[in-house]
Amino acid sequence: MSGPGGVDLRVVSYNVHSLRDDRSALTEVVRELAPDVLLLQEAPRRFRWRQRCAALARSFGLVVAVGGLPAVGNLILTDLRVQVRQTWCLRFPLTPGRHLRGAALARCSVAGVDFVVAGSHLATWPPERPEQARLLAQALVEQPEPVVVGADLNDQPGSPTWQALADGRQDPGADAAAPTFSSTDPRRRIDAIFVDPRFEVLAYQVVDTPAARRACDHLPVVADLRVP
Numbered sequence: 001m002s003g004p005g006g007v008d009l010r011v012v013s014y015n016v017h018s019l020r021d022d023r024s025a026l027t028e029v030v031r032e033l034a035p036d037v038l039l040l041q042e043a044p045r046r047f048r049w050r051q052r053c054a055a056l057a058r059s060f061g062l063v064v065a066v067g068g069l070p071a072v073g074n075l076i077l078t079d080l081r082v083q084v085r086q087t088w089c090l091r092f093p094l095t096p097g098r099h100l101r102g103a104a105l106a107r108c109s110v111a112g113v114d115f116v117v118a119g120s121h122l123a124t125w126p127p128e129r130p131e132q133a134r135l136l137a138q139a140l141v142e143q144p145e146p147v148v149v150g151a152d153l154n155d156q157p158g159s160p161t162w163q164a165l166a167d168g169r170q171d172p173g174a175d176a177a178a179p180t181f182s183s184t185d186p187r188r189r190i191d192a193i194f195v196d197p198r199f200e201v202l203a204y205q206v207v208d209t210p211a212a213r214r215a216c217d218h219l220p221v222v223a224d225l226r227v228p
Contacts, residue, residue, distance in 0.1 A: 006200065006226040007111040009082075010034065013119065013150025013193050015041040017216035018073075019056070026215035029207065030060045033222060036079050036110065038062060039119030039150035039193075041218075043075035067119070071104035074119045083109045090120075090139055092132045098125055103136050107145065113227045115196075116140070118149040122161060129155050133164035141168075146196035148225070152218065153190055162192075169194040172204035172223060180206050180221060183213045193223040200226040 012035035016026060019042075030038065038060065044052035049068045057064045057077045066087035067075030078084060084106050091102040103120035120136055122129045133153070140147045149169070155161040157174065171194055179186035186208065195201055203224040212219050 006228045007113050008202065009036050009110060009225045009227050011037045011039065011117065011148050011150060011193055011223045011225060012220055013039040013041075013191060014220040015121065015152040015191060015216065015218035016043060017218065018042045019044070021216045022214040025211045027059050028211045029209070029215050029220060033207065033220065035062075035222075036082050037108070037117050037148070038077040039104075039117065040067070040075040040077065041119065041121035041152045042073050043067060045069045045073040065106045065108075067104035072100050072102040074102060074104040074121060076104045076106050076117060076119055078106075078108065081110055085109060085114075090136065092128075092135055095125070095128055098123065098128065101128070101132055103139070105139070107143075110227065114145045115227060116143045116145045116147045118147065120149070120151040122151060122153050122155065124154050126155075129153070129159075129161040130164065133161045137164045137167070146198040146227070148193060148195055148199070148223070150193045150221065151191070153192065156189055165194050168197075170197055170199070170201060172201040173206070173221065176204070176206075178206040178208075180219045182217050183215070183219050184217075186219060191218055191221050193221050195223060195225060198228055200228070202226055
């Protein structure tokens, strides 16, 4: 969809809890949101991960851009109006005894307008998170196109982790400060979408519905953007 002065784009970031909850509700939530770009955390990354990621994309009416095992469970899906021109994955240094973490990135275009999207899931162990956020921010600042990043930061606004990704970007959920975790009793805002200032933010919401509460342990975050 195009609007005055740009192209409209819907981006959703969603931790899907390794698909361990109500899959029907998850499919219902994503299909109702109808994202152009879906940034998933805790997507399939082990046994038969390619087939499982493809099946998940089909269930949402989307296609796989990049992710799965190479991105350590981060996955980017798109609809067919988004052209994916380049993809790559980032892995953070492994702390012995901890989970390997990383990010999925894609250079895309819609209606001839180029942009970069990135999705990541940062560590649950506090000492790891700031450095992971710094490495991701460094990778993003190197991109000449406008960047949108969606992540489960496992940290809250005001933390060094949060600030590393918010610095120089819009945090459109800052005013509402709606919590995203846990879905059954939301108290913490640990999921977010950060938006390049070259984008216009048309709307931003955390989706808290009965289906979203059944779908997984996080609530999805939605940003409606206008790409200049």
